[in-house]
Each structure stands twice: as C-alpha cells, then as structure tokens.
Amino acid sequence: MHDYDYENLSGRVILVTGGGRGLGAAICETLSKEGAQVAVADINKSTASQVADEITFGGHTAEAYAMDVGDERDIIKTYDNIINRFGHLDAIINNAGIDVTVGIREMKASDWHKVLATNLTGPFLVSKHGLPHLCPGGHIINVASTAARRAWPNASAYHASKWGLMGLTHALHSELRSEGIKVSAVIAGGMRTPFLLDRFPELDAQLLQDPKNVARTIKFVLTQPPETVIPEVMVLPMKESSWP
Template structure:
C-alpha cells in the first residue's frame, strides 16, 4: 500500500495462529470478509486448509499453513512463506492457546512447559521474527483471557501464561511504538468454542459468548486511526461468570 490505511483491512496481510477452529477461525473469516488476505496458521493441517478453503470459496483470500507455535524454525519459515505468497506482512494475531486443568501436585512438569511454550513463548517468537517483515503501520494482537486478570483453582500454568502474555503485550507496546508498530491485547471472556466445550461438556452455553463477537473486537483494534492504539480491551459475555 502506497499510503497505509489504518482504518481499513482491505488488502492487508494478516497472519492468525490457531486459525483452524474456534475463535481463530472466526477471526480469519471476519478479517477476510473485510478485505484482508489471511494466512490461516494451525498445528492441524486439515483444519487450517478447511478454513482457508471456506474463505476462498466465498470470495475471500486465504492461504493455509501448518505450524507449531513452539517450533522457532517453523515460525521463521512460515513467516517467510507468507511474505513470499502474499507480498508482505501487516499484522499478526497470536491466538493459538492450550490449557491443562489440573492441580499443581498432579501436574507434570512437561505440561507446564507445554502451556507456557504455546501461550507465551509462541507469541514472543512470532513477534520477534515477525518484526523482520513488518514496517511502520504493522500490528501485533495477542489474544489473552480473563485468566490474565483473576485466578481460579487447577489452572496455574494457564494463568501464568496469560498473565505473562499481558506483560509481554504491554512491554512490546512500550518498545515498538517508536517504530510505528502497534501492539494490543484482546482479553476474551468465555466463548462457545471447542477450547471450552470439549473440556467442559456440562458448561452452561448460555453463559458464553459467540466467538464472532470477539473477532469483531479484534477487527476494532486493528482499524484504529494512525494516531491511536488500544493497548488492551476486554470483551465479556453479558452473563460472564469468571468476572464480577
């Protein structure tokens, strides 16, 4: 783009991790509807391809990539392939996340490392290596959780990762502003996605929000005027139970 249009997603190239299902898929589809070219990145090749195919079949533009966000070399390669296929990189949405619901006495050390590697180190690596491809006007959006604002039992690794992600977000916001790079966190309350529904089949879905609504918040953050950045925004269902 000759003149960067901050208030439009048209022609922007946006990479979304965990894009194969749930919130990630909702983000990919909405951004594509708004004219962005989307790199759908997921650890599951079939899932990322399915979302990309749905976008392309409905007139959008998407490319599917298979990548584990804990694999630094894979991140470097997929970032380069995105730029090679799309021409540039304008934004990264760090959405991929995992959780393990277990008390600290029973938690394996490997579980701790897996959650931290996916939810915190992954966004760090995407930002670190993504900056090589971003110019002024770029944007990094980290998907956080109400787990970054309060705590409940049997989720120590998840809480640590999401509180850490908020710290990373604000640190990069302070560091990268001078380069014209925006950094934001979208703190999402409970959603009707496999992330919750697969693990808690008895959960009351009426207390959860549609992931499309959180995707709208991502779009909102990405389309602020040049002079404005939103460091964080919280999006809750009206009946949110994990927040007062």
C-alpha cells in the first residue's frame, strides 16, 4: 500500500466500470471529490467522456476509457492504458450491469448470455486481469443488488447474475485475503437511475434513493483501516420495500 492516509482517497487510482451514467457516474464523481484519480470505463465512450470532463472541469482527475467488460482483449488493453496514464492501480469497482426484462418463455438464449457476460463474467474478467496491476492493499468492490437476495418476475437472467456475483465476491474475498487484497460486495436497493426507471416507469421515484448515497457507502468501504475489510454491506432506501 502507498503511504497515503487510509481515511481519504487522495492519490488512489480507481477503475469504475459502467461509469458513464447512473450509479457509475455518481461513484466517479463522489470518489474524485475525495481525491481519487478515476478511470471512467464504459461501453459508451461518449458518456464516459462526459463524466470524466465534468470531473476534470471541477478540478479533479479523471480519464475516460471505452471498455466492454465482456471483451477480454478490451479489458487487457484498457488496463495497459490506465497504467500508462496513472502508473498504478489501487481499486476496481465492478459496477457495469444490464438487464433484459422479459419472462423466461420470451428470453432468448442470446439475451441470457449477454446479461451473464456483463453482470457476472465481466466482474470475473475485470478482477482477474486487474490483479497483476493492483497495489498491495488493493480493493475490489462488486456492486450487487437486492436482486441477489430475493426475486421478482421477468428477471431470471438478472437474478442469476447477481446471485452469482455474490458467490464470486465471497470466493475472491476468501482467496485473496491472505495476499492483502480486500474484496467487498455492495448490495444496493432501488435507486433513482435510468437503469431502474427506464425499465419500470411506473415506479415512484420518491420511494427510491439517490445513487450518491450508495456512492458514499462505497467510499466508506474503501476507507477502512488496512487491518479491516467489509465483505458485504446493504444500502436500502427507507421508503421502498424491495427488501423487507
């Protein structure tokens, strides 16, 4: 670990996948204001650039990268670019996620594979190829969902991917702990983001939480003393009942 103060993020280089909008953008903004140098990765380069530009205009440090978390070559190339730009890597936030909201009868096999490729294989590949670059004391945070704890109709691929992501997270926590690498799951309840509101327009946005509140929790997880790790934490809106 570098000689930085664990209580703030100053000088830490942090990769955020799906950083171009919604929770990903909120994570990038929140961490950059705490002094982190943020690699904003998104499959959509223009939204990633928008987020990175806003951070830079605000006097903080960010760089945008076009990256498909399901594409191994893309990931390897992005890591090379991040190391060339920043010199090291301290944390990886696997936030990129998609869903295809249909019943199992309508779910195409190609859509199933697409959801699993982004939500589960993506964090596996991004973590695997990030490990050689992660500094001692580095951190991997996987953004899960209450969909990893309970189920609702027409989201079989999403539920399977998020339950799987919890398994992957705890397996990596167990495997990498002895090397001093921290691995955490942040289980987020309903947020006011396009990801949720575009798919479920009937939802009352007032019952959901601001994604910045989840980003603050991620900051909290990242600023524990070196001797402490938070393997999982759940962050729910007070008024929304997707979790009893």
